[in-house]
Amino acid sequence: MSQPGFFARSELTRVLWSFRREFFMVGIFSMVANVLMLSPTLYMLQVYDRVLMSRSELTLLAMSLITLFLFAVMAFSEWMRSRVLVRSGLRLDALLGTRVFNASFDSYLGQQGSGPARAFGDLIQIRQFLTGQGIFAFFDAPWAPIYVAVLFFLHPLLGWMAIFFSLVQVALAWFGHRHTVAPAEAASRAASDTGAYLQAKLRNAEVLESMGMVHNLRAHWLRRHTGTLGLQSQSQSLAHRITAWSKFIRYSQQSLALGAGALLVIEGQLSPGGMIASNVLMSRALAPIDMLVNTWRMFINARSAFGRLEALLGQYPEDDPSLKRVAPTGGLVLRDVVASAPGRATPILKGVSTAIAQAQVTVVLGPSGSGKSTLARAMIGIWPGVAGEVLLDGLPIESWDRAELGPHLGYLPQDVELFEGSIAENIARLGEVDSAQVIAAAKSAGLHEMILRFPKGYDTPMGEAGGMLSGGQRQRIGLARALYGEPVLVVLDEPNANLDDVGEQALVRAVHQLKEAGRTVVLITHRPGILAVADRLLILQDGRVQADGPRDEVLAALRAQQQAQAQAQAQAQQHAAREAQAGQGGGAVAPQAA
Template sequence: MKKTGFFHRSELAEVLWSFRQEFIVVGIFSMVANLLMLAPTMYMLQIFDRVMASRSDLTLIVMSLITLFLFLVMAFAEWMRSRVLVHAGVRLDGVLGTRVFNASFEARLGQTGASVARAFSDLIQIRQFLTGNGILAFFDIPWAPIYLAVLFFLHPVLGYAALVFAAIQGALAWFGHRHTVAPSEAASKATAESGMYLQSKLRNAEALESMGMVHNLRPHWKARHDKALELHGKAQALSHRISAWSKFIRYSQQSLALGLGALLVIDGQLSPGGMIAANVLMSRALAPIDMLVGTWRGFIGAKGAFERLESLLQAHPERDPALSRVAPQGSVTLRDVVATAPGRPMPILKGVSTSVQAGTVTVVLGPSGSGKSTLARCLMGIWPDVSGEMLLDGLPIDGWDRNELGPHLGYLPQDIELFEGTIAENIARFGKVEPEKVIAAARSTGLHEMILRFPKGYDTPIGEAGNLLSGGQRQRVGLARAVYGNPVLVVLDEPNANLDDVGEAALVQSVQQLKARGCTVFLVTHRPGILAVADRLLILQDGEVQADGPRDAILNALRAAQAAAQSPPPAAATGGLQPTTA
């Protein structure tokens, strides 16, 4: 929050406030355009009341030329204010684009349900409202009283009639907002849920088709789809009824205003030119209100987008760009780390503590569900609900700037996610592709020869999500990405899950090379073949550390405990004590 005088503005409000000069310019052009909107009225008055009475061609020509000039000035003012708003929208996107992008990813890591697409949709909605007819209606409506004043000047009855129609249109706008916003939001939410359900199933189309599950899932999707159609039908029916009433009021206003003017002409209280001018002037006076009615839903949508975006930026403030640290060495310390997740009554990790020196290979073991993958994410600083201390070189890992720290870290998650692009781009993390580093990373994972067999080598496109590669190939490309650029801390979560014997031998070689370069490696696995490269073992059981220490000491303790469990000594000889693991 930023403080200005007695007011506290959020980051988003402060950004919008920085555009006040553009809005002032738009307001000035709006003033010019709206004042010149009186030109048609004055022209009609002059035509009917002066030119037709005097039958003067010269007067007609002069009045027409003056009016055309005023129309050109009015068109220029409207074009300029639209141009200023468009440039302001582009600049708004430039100011907030990167900020919203980064905050969205942080929110996604925090499992808050936010997404990049939703945040950018909110930003686009705000930008479109600020550069569209909606904001122009707010600039035009303050000038409606001027038109009403001219109507009162022509005749008080016309002014009061305009006020009555304005009140009716305002009441219709209020009624429409009160009764259409909630149904429209419910329909949009139901449509989004139906779409998300379908997309989640399409991602697993092969399994669904092969096991004949498509037929079973179709009723579940159809129930959501039918609900969305029903809600949309109700919302559209109500919206169409309100739209029909709005047209009825608008057409009635135009006709009744003309009829009222004719009645005043018959009574001799108004000239024919005044009658025509009053009809045009009343339509112009009510046009901003009518436009406001039409854009009110856009305003409500932009207001909701502003509130969501404001909350997102407040929850994920921008990191200090001046913060810079020396390159890390790779020593890791965990102190009483507790990791939780929404919907789970018990923590996933329960007070995990360990200390690992730089250049050490630590293998993390434990049964499924013991918290190994959660520990891997905590080591990377990407698990949202965590307490305790996670230190890299004695400094909290979440205190680092991610753009600065990222090149020094390598991470291979269980679910390998590659991105549309070439093999080289994926290995290089979509940064600048340095061929020497890409080839070195591929060689260290035994991937180089395999890549050369592809039609375009390292420039081979892998398709969306790497779907042109096999599971083992994706895993090895992900491993090459993790070790790219000589990181100082590498966390590998089940890196050999999809590897054959050749791939696992390449993994062992890669870990040995990382260790030789002084890189700290955490390796989560179920397969014992990788233990040969371990310096330390960390064994988890139900989220707690069961054993932690040098590999040989832990293995000897486990063997001793297993042997003791298979042939327990007499209780009299041991005093009733049983051996425990380290």
């Protein structure tokens, strides 16, 4: 069966189209439930206009039993449609949960999104709308004309009253959407920004407390918080006014419908049973519209969430699961790599080219701000906005499936983040713990003896160990995580920044072991003590390659350059001294000549 073009326009709409059978079943159950909603009206008409006149108890009993049966069928239909939607919500989450997580993570890594939390919030919003009371309003609304038609059958005045109040409710819903959506969204964004601002600052609570900065932070937060309260107050005030008008219209409709029915009874155009039934019927006819008014905001939010999620999945398509590559060997080539950052006018890396062979140890040197950390991230394919080519075994690194490539890469960033779980789980990259490989990685990082001194050893939770770990120990756990699983390409960004002499010796041993095992190592550092393990040196200056080649050749070239600069500086100083002496001599002769 071919799918309509509209539903084939995106991945998200295709997933929702796959639920057409479930929505069709909900529509059938909604039809049964709404038709049977006429049962109370018919029952009241028969009781007031027939049973009370005939005084027949048998008729009353039969009608009551039939009505109870119809009520049971109606309740069963209501329950079944709710059950179908709940199961559909679970299946929707199963179909899209992993996909949304991967796409949102890629977006966050590319600094183009707000992360998995926002994407999952959008998915939850769509699921709640499709499985909650809001969707029932859309299934019940098409049956409102049937109730209005019955009201016209009872009397045209009652039908026209129902149409009038329907139009009033629709106008109120349009007015509410037009005037409340923008203020509510502005208040929501302001509250989110204020919370994120405070959360980010509280990560440095020790710095704030130690230097007495809490009062100043409170002042900054209070200005943001006050602005947020003002926006929320404005939004809520308008929403409350609209809610008050909605209640006024609803209560007026109920009373005026009863009054109109009473007038028709007085004039002999309607029976007392019809008066009571018409009041109930009009309330039922306007109930879906009233529910649409109350859930319209939910529908708008779900539609916005749908648009964001649709764009996210379209921008980050799913990788082809059939695409499998041979495990890489670690050869890395960079060709004219230019790396930029949002809000920065000039690129961080400006045409960097280099080739790193398998089993080589390359040390990257350069002053702060020269682009070393950006180069490390570009090498493993996690820096957004990279132009040029980063080739791993001759293939663009972005073409690799990250789940497939990840075990073959080791990366230690400057800021080491350890995750919730045990020390072993952190070293094992939160995957299945291979005890032998965990211990081997810990020994390579010089951590094994230290970990064994903990009461629970490798099973010590990071929550307990975090307070007992120094910066150097945390960095060595990060190093062990980078070495876990024998990766073929290891990129270490300032791995010895927080290490003492013992830790640096362990680092040197680990690099030697990687080299002997045929692994490719890129080591970024400020400290020259690690140069002894280097095969190649790459020196960055202002985002450009200043020198690149075998270690001894680069060092010899740098020494020659420094000597030449020292000689030129010495010659310049001598020349300046001779000129100064000549000037002083000329100044002494001049007065005598005068």
